[in-house]
Amino acid sequence: MTDYTDPTDTELVARAKAGDTEAFSLLVERHEANIYGLCIKMLRNPEDAEDCLQEVFVKAYKALPTFREEARFSTWVYRIATNACLMRIRKRKLDTVSLDQPLELGEAEVPREIADWTNDPASVVMNEELGSVLTRHINNLPANNRIVFVLRDVHGLSTEEAAGILGLSVPAVKSRLHRARLFLRERLAQYYASGGAVA
Amino acid sequence: MHDHKECTECRQFLEILSDYHDGELEEELVARFELHMNDCERCQAVVKTFRQTIVYYRTTRCKAVPREVHSGLITALRACMDSEE
Numbered sequence: 672m673t674d675y676t677d678p679t680d681t682e683l684v685a686r687a688k689a690g691d692t693e694a695f696s697l698l699v700e701r702h703e704a705n706i707y708g709l710c711i712k713m714l715r716n717p718e719d720a721e722d723c724l725q726e727v728f729v730k731a732y733k734a735l736p737t738f739r740e741e742a743r744f745s746t747w748v749y750r751i752a753t754n755a756c757l758m759r760i761r762k763r764k765l766d767t768v769s770l771d772q773p774l775e776l777g778e779a780e781v782p783r784e785i786a787d788w789t790n791d792p793a794s795v796v797m798n799e800e801l802g803s804v805l806t807r808h809i810n811n812l813p814a815n816n817r818i819v820f821v822l823r824d825v826h827g828l829s830t831e832e833a834a835g836i837l838g839l840s841v842p843a844v845k846s847r848l849h850r851a852r853l854f855l856r857e858r859l860a861q862y863y864a865s866g867g868a869v870a
Numbered sequence: 871m872h873d874h875k876e877c878t879e880c881r882q883f884l885e886i887l888s889d890y891h892d893g894e895l896e897e898e899l900v901a902r903f904e905l906h907m908n909d910c911e912r913c914q915a916v917v918k919t920f921r922q923t924i925v926y927y928r929t930t931r932c933k934a935v936p937r938e939v940h941s942g943l944i945t946a947l948r949a950c951m952d953s954e955e
């Protein structure tokens with residue numbers, strides 16, 4: 672039906688800026704899963720994530736005239752989304768602690784276990800139980816570490832991109848990411864050490 | 871087998887695991903770490919499970935939004951677009 676390939680984000684942004692709402696809808700379709708996934712992991716419940724998702728794209732739509740094409744559209748929307756998530760977390764009084772508290776691994780810092788559970792047949796398949804265990808563990812990360820881990824390791828952004836999105840230095844991103852990875856590895860090791868029953 | 875918990879080398883290597891995993895560690899340190907790992911089963915296990923943890927989480931990335939979430943978003947955007955026109 673067409674003699675052209677899919678338009679790039681840059682082309683869609685240009686069309687949307689010129690008032691083509693259909694082009695903006697295409698941008699939404701392209702990026703909504705990433706933004707929703709980020710919101711779910713940061714806000715930890717589907718209702719807040721859905722609400723935040725709408726806030727992010729409404730903001731993006733309204734701010735589109737100010738968007739400069741030096742940045743990628745995806746990076747720009749990620750930045751709007753991380754700000755929106757962190758703002759919501761700050762507003763929840765109970766969560767402020769987890770946002771500001773540095774991640775302490777304490778005694779668990781040097782791993783005690785020797786087990787290599789990567790060869791455990793039960794660990795090969797991503798099943799429902801493991802999925803909920805992973806969610807429980809990531810939910811226990813302070814938001815400052817969680818956001819970095821989600822952008823870098825779940826969404827596969829580069830350290831530099833994550834630093835730009837979060838307004839952090841590259842060393843700060845690396846350090847938060849490293850703490851998060853050690854924490855999650857340790858928790859998963861504890862899960863397997865306990866026979867996978869509790870974690 | 872040496873005592874991993876007391877081993878300062880294991881402790882030091884724990885701090886550079888991310889750089890090692892991301893391929894951002896200086897060659898000399900990579901060589902030292904790998905030499906250490908030859909004798910240290912714990913560090914071997916930690917490296918493998920560290921990598922596996924990241925692989926697992928990569929698979930939890932959201933691939934699509936639920937249909938009702940998508941339509942809710944479109945409705946919110948339409949309202950916003952209409953009010954601007």
Ligand SMILES: [Zn+2]
Pocket residue numbers: 874877879880883906910912913914
């Ligand atoms: Zn070691």
